[in-house]
Amino acid sequence: MIKAIIFDLDNTLIDFMRMKKLSCEAAMDAMISAGLEIEKKKGLKIMFDLYFQYGLEYQKIFQVFLRKVLGRIDYGIMASGIVAYKRVKEGLLYPYPNVVPTLNQLKKSYKLVILTDAPRIQAWIRLAAMNIQDKFDFVITFDDTKTKKTGNKPFLFALKKLKLRPEECMMVGDSLRRDLSTAKKLGFKTAFAKYGEDQESARVKPDFIINNIKELLEIRI
Numbered sequence: 001m002i003k004a005i006i007f008d009l010d011n012t013l014i015d016f017m018r019m020k021k022l023s024c025e026a027a028m029d030a031m032i033s034a035g036l037e038i039e040k041k042k043g044l045k046i047m048f049d050l051y052f053q054y055g056l057e058y059q060k061i062f063q064v065f066l067r068k069v070l071g072r073i074d075y076g077i078m079a080s081g082i083v084a085y086k087r088v089k090e091g092l093l094y095p096y097p098n099v100v101p102t103l104n105q106l107k108k109s110y111k112l113v114i115l116t117d118a119p120r121i122q123a124w125i126r127l128a129a130m131n132i133q134d135k136f137d138f139v140i141t142f143d144d145t146k147t148k149k150t151g152n153k154p155f156l157f158a159l160k161k162l163k164l165r166p167e168e169c170m171m172v173g174d175s176l177r178r179d180l181s182t183a184k185k186l187g188f189k190t191a192f193a194k195y196g197e198d199q200e201s202a203r204v205k206p207d208f209i210i211n212n213i214k215e216l217l218e219i220r221i
Contacts, residue, residue: 008173
């Protein structure tokens with residue numbers, strides 16, 4: 001019998017990659033307007049290559065980007081990009097459709113947990129922006145175990161906090177490899193959020209596939 005549902009955050013509860021892409025596009029437009037001489041498409045490719053190298057949460061991406069493109073940091077250009085990025089980002093920090101009512105309903109019957117690879121402060125900022133920070137019994141971030149969800153530690157940490165066995169928990173995430181593979185091996189029930197960003201293939205057969213988070217309410221667990 002399932003007693004707890006554990007959620008990935010980005011691209012499971014919030015459309016993180018859409019927010020990231022649109023924020024970066026706004027930043028690139030602003031930097032070009034401020035004098036950066038680069039074609040927008042090329043600039044965005046360089047920026048995302050750097051994000052995938054350093055991590056999507058890397059906080060000094062503009063400095064690294066400008067050093068790569070210009071060989072130095074132009075603070076006027078950088079400031080223009082950061083302001084535009086933050087302005088767009090703040091307007092896009094909202095949950096996927098049906099997240100809030102679904103969480104409200106699930107909370108009546110299950111313990112709810114966030115398990116994310118994001119840093120603690122970034123995870124809490126996103127939860128607060130969506131006004132769902134009070135929906136969860138625990139919020140577990142990368143800072144708690146210093147290990148991503150491809151390893152055992154985050155899941156074992158969650159079990160310890162919940163005082164439950166793997167078979168009493170279900171993991172919900174958009175990545176078969178990052179969110180569900182380890183959970184499945186440890187004995188968790190798994191639900192693949194197919195509506196999320198990550199459509200990579202992996203040799204993982206989730207117990208359930210959902211196209212909208214509200215479908216969790218229809219699963220007999």
